[in-house]
Amino acid sequence: MADKTTEKKVPVLKAQNLGIQFGGLKAVDDFNIEIGESELVGLIGPNGAGKTTVFNLITGVYKPTEGSFYLCGQRMNGKKTHQIVHAGIARTFQNIRLFKKMTVIDNVKAAMQEHLTYGLPQAIFRTPKYWREEADITKRAMELLDVVHLSGKENLEADNLPYGQQRRLEIARALATDMKLLLLDEPAAGMNPTETEELLEIIDYIRDTFKISVLLIEHDMSLVMKICERIQVLDFGTTIAAGTPAEVANNPRVIEAYLGKPRKEAAKDA
Amino acid sequence: MTKQRKLSYLLNLIGVAVVFAVMTLLFAFQGFGDSTTYVEGVCTTACYTIIMVASLNLVVGFMGEFSLGHAGFVSVGAYASAIVSGALAGKGLSDLALLIVAVLAGGLVAGIAGMLVGIPALRLRGDYLAIVTMAFAEIIRVVFCNLEITGGGRTMSGIPKLATFHSSFWIMAVCVTIMFLFVRSRFGRTVQAIREDYIAAEASGINVTFYKVMTFAISSFFAGVGGALYAHYMTAMIPTNFNFNYSAELLSEVIIGGTGSLTGSVIGAAFLSALPEFMRQFSTYRMLGYSVVLVLVMLFRPGGIFGRWEFSLTRLVKKIAGRGKAKAAAAGALPQAAEKKGE
Numbered sequence: 001m002a003d004k005t006t007e008k009k010v011p012v013l014k015a016q017n018l019g020i021q022f023g024g025l026k027a028v029d030d031f032n033i034e035i036g037e038s039e040l041v042g043l044i045g046p047n048g049a050g051k052t053t054v055f056n057l058i059t060g061v062y063k064p065t066e067g068s069f070y071l072c073g074q075r076m077n078g079k080k081t082h083q084i085v086h087a088g089i090a091r092t093f094q095n096i097r098l099f100k101k102m103t104v105i106d107n108v109k110a111a112m113q114e115h116l117t118y119g120l121p122q123a124i125f126r127t128p129k130y131w132r133e134e135a136d137i138t139k140r141a142m143e144l145l146d147v148v149h150l151s152g153k154e155n156l157e158a159d160n161l162p163y164g165q166q167r168r169l170e171i172a173r174a175l176a177t178d179m180k181l182l183l184l185d186e187p188a189a190g191m192n193p194t195e196t197e198e199l200l201e202i203i204d205y206i207r208d209t210f211k212i213s214v215l216l217i218e219h220d221m222s223l224v225m226k227i228c229e230r231i232q233v234l235d236f237g238t239t240i241a242a243g244t245p246a247e248v249a250n251n252p253r254v255i256e257a258y259l260g261k262p263r264k265e266a267a268k269d270a
Numbered sequence: 271m272t273k274q275r276k277l278s279y280l281l282n283l284i285g286v287a288v289v290f291a292v293m294t295l296l297f298a299f300q301g302f303g304d305s306t307t308y309v310e311g312v313c314t315t316a317c318y319t320i321i322m323v324a325s326l327n328l329v330v331g332f333m334g335e336f337s338l339g340h341a342g343f344v345s346v347g348a349y350a351s352a353i354v355s356g357a358l359a360g361k362g363l364s365d366l367a368l369l370i371v372a373v374l375a376g377g378l379v380a381g382i383a384g385m386l387v388g389i390p391a392l393r394l395r396g397d398y399l400a401i402v403t404m405a406f407a408e409i410i411r412v413v414f415c416n417l418e419i420t421g422g423g424r425t426m427s428g429i430p431k432l433a434t435f436h437s438s439f440w441i442m443a444v445c446v447t448i449m450f451l452f453v454r455s456r457f458g459r460t461v462q463a464i465r466e467d468y469i470a471a472e473a474s475g476i477n478v479t480f481y482k483v484m485t486f487a488i489s490s491f492f493a494g495v496g497g498a499l500y501a502h503y504m505t506a507m508i509p510t511n512f513n514f515n516y517s518a519e520l521l522s523e524v525i526i527g528g529t530g531s532l533t534g535s536v537i538g539a540a541f542l543s544a545l546p547e548f549m550r551q552f553s554t555y556r557m558l559g560y561s562v563v564l565v566l567v568m569l570f571r572p573g574g575i576f577g578r579w580e581f582s583l584t585r586l587v588k589k590i591a592g593r594g595k596a597k598a599a600a601a602g603a604l605p606q607a608a609e610k611k612g613e
Contacts, residue, residue: 059473085475093473099466101578102459109456110463111474116456123455124448130455177475 010073011036012181012213013058013089017067019237020057027053028237031067033215035181038207040214042228042245044221046257049234051217052094055183058215059091060084072180086114088180092170092187094217098158105154107169108141111176115140141176147209148172148202164195168202175206182206184216188223196220200227225249233257278584285583286443290436297435310435312547316540317438318499321445323523323539324532325492330521331530331578332453333485334465335392336400340493340520342387342407343380345512347494348501349420351376352429355502359430369432369502373441376498377491383410384490388483395468407517414509427506433499441499445492450532452488461485462530526567528574533581538574 011034018031028050035041043051056062058069060081068077071087079087090111099107115137118130145151148168153161158169167187174182184203188196200223207214218224224231224245231248233241235257241248248254293313296302302309326340351372358368391402415423452458460481463471472478501507527538545563549556567575 061469080477081472082475082477085473090475091473093470097467097470097473099463099470101466102462106459106462110459110471110476113456113460113475118456120452120457123457124451126451134456173470173474 009036011070012039012072013069013215014073015058015067015069018054018057018064018069019066020053020062021065026237028057028234029066031057031234031237031239033232035213035215038211038213040203040207040216040227040229042224042231043215043217043234044219044224044231044248045234045240048236049257050237051234052185053237054234055091055185055215055217058084058183059089082113085177085179088178089183090174090177090179090181091183092167092174092185094185094189096163096166096170098166098169098173100157100159102158103155104150104158104161104169105138105141105145107158108144108172108176109137111173112137112140114178141172144172144175145169147175147206149198164191164198167191168199171202171206175210180212182212182214184214184218186217186219188218188220196223203227281587282583290439290443293439294436312544314433314435314438314503315547316543317435317442318433318496318503319520319523319543320442320536320539321499322493322496322520323527324446324449324535325489325496326520327524327527327529327532327535328449328453328461328485328489328492330524331528331535332458332465333461333482335395335482336397336521337403337486337489338400338514338517338521339387339403339405339407339410340489341512341514341516342403342410343384343490343493344497344500344516344520345410345414345509346383346490347376347380347497348507348512349414349426349497350379350494351498352426352501352507353419355430355432356428365430365432366437368430369437372432372502373495373498376501377495380494380497381487381491384493385483385487387490388486392479392482392486404514404517407512407514411509411512420509423509425506425508429501429505429507431502431505433503438499438503441495445495446532446536449488449492453532457481457484522564525574526564528576528578530578531574531576531580533579534574534576537576 013033013035015031015033019029020027031054033041043054045051053062057064058076060076060079060083063078068075070076071084071089074087076084076087076089099110102110116133118127118133122130142151142154145154148171150161150165150168150172153165158166161169171182171184171187187203188199191199203214203216204227206212216224216228228245230243231241231245232239233248233251233254235253240253240257241251243251297306297310300306322340322344326337329335329337329340354375355368355372358371363371387403387406391399391406394402414420420426453461460471460476463474463476464478464481468478523538523542524535526534526542527536528534542560546556546560549559552559571577
């Protein structure tokens with residue numbers, strides 16, 4: 001299957017018939033997606049549609065019961081989360097998960113496993129390699145904090161940051177893993193319009209600078225419509241629509257999923 | 271930068287040496303009158319207790335997992351080292367060399383035991399892990415009760431008395447320094463990230479299981495070192511010494527000192543291992559007093575006396591020096607230097 005994709009440009013992420021079943025419940029069924037380089041794709045759907053489950057599948061938190069997914073043509077099924085991260089998929093969380101009692105910069109540094117190769121003896125004897133690598137990642141972490149407009153806050157405890165900044169710190173931490181694909185789970189949730197605007201700028205900026213692809217879950221429709229190149233809509237675990245923002249917005253099935261059917265039809269179904 | 275670093279190392283070395291010198295002089299010139307030998311004994315006890323408590327703090331404080339079986343690893347170290355020193359005694363090694371070999375052997379065997387226990391046990395978290403570690407410690411104890419080589423359930427005696435205050439102090443200083451350097455490296459950062467949020471840690475590319483087992487093994491290694499000193503100071507021991515009570519005692523010292531503060535472990539262990547001894551004059555009431563102290567600390571300082579704060583000699587000296595000089599010079603100073611602590 002992977003051979004077919006190598007002919008043309010290999011998509012950064014490709015999912016084929018991806019699905020997971022919890023007992024009798026098909027949380028996600030027959031999920032297909034292709035994301036190219038530097039592409040920004042939105043994943044939307046009503047509550048409980050299975051969006052976060054898709055993220056959990058792609059990041060290896062859940063093992064797919066059906067189908068498979070590829071990162072740059074490499075099959076990722078069954079790999080552990082940290083292996084997938086090393087391969088190049090990083091994420092943020094719907095409910096912020098920072099290392100709360102650590103400093104802002106340590107939050108970013110903790111995600112830089114790949115950059116650090118010094119071993120235990122080198123750490124204990126504080127060899128030049130230790131100092132060099134630590135200095136390197138400190139510098140890099142500062143740069144990433146600058147990207148998400150958090151410079152000057154590096155020594156604060158992450159817990160003490162305001163909400164919007166915590167969200168941005170999560171993005172910086174994800175960036176620190178050197179990924180090719182960034183999964184953002186409702187990055188604008190709970191943000192005010194100014195903060196959302198700033199977030200949009202940051203997302204644009206990191207796409208341009210780091211040449212990464214983004215898959216975004218978001219409920220803020222204005223945001224999704226504004227920045228996504230393509231949108232995929234999930235409802236009850238299945239894809240009900242996919243296309244450009246304009247196409248999706250006018251799709252009757254999407255409108256139905258969000259606003260419901262006329263009352264009579266709904267009663268019939270129930 | 272490098273110069274500052276070297277200065278800071280030197281400063282800490284001097285700090286530890288000064289503490290050592292003061293103690294040694296006090297003992298040499300009978301600073302505590304008739305009870306000098308006794309106080310020296312208490313201090314030696316404190317030294318190896320510090321190693322055990324600090325090592326437990328790696329798991330409880332920095333990794334955020336409860337272990338109720340630390341005494342099990344202490345006993346592994348104690349017995350392993352006693353067997354090694356028993357086998358090597360009279361082979362022409364000096365006392366100090368023999369002690370170092372025994373201590374390393376005790377640490378290594380305990381570290382391997384920690385790894386073996388950790389691989390299955392660390393799949394669990396929180397309360398479940400606490401219970402499993404407790405069970406493993408009991409298993410270790412029962413095994414020692416039934417092994418020929420450890421003297422079965424009888425007292426294993428006749429262990430050469432190799433550990434003195436001097437050697438214990440320096441071994442303690444080295445161990446605490448290594449643990450401190452471990453915590454202030456990528457390993458410590460990783461382990462703390464796991465404590466804060468293991469899901470996010472995994473999602474940041476951290477192999478959570480690997481680092482947990484590694485930390486547990488290192489913690490067990492130092493527990494074994496502490497146990498080795500115990501064995502070679504006490505010269506006799508029985509498996510029931512290392513029962514659940516002993517684990518609980520070590521854990522309470524970690525918590526009183528401050529989970530996630532090695533300073534806290536050092537002070538907490540020193541203080542709490544000395545406290546029951548110095549309260550002996552109240553005879554039966556001393557354990558009551560000990561309990562009251564524990565309750566009070568938990569009421570007023572739930573995070574332990576030191577919380578997560580670490581003492582830094584470099585910072586202190588800078589502060590004192592900075593008062594004389596202009597404040598501007600201190601503005602950019604980050605407490606980046608690695609500190610050693612010795613108490």
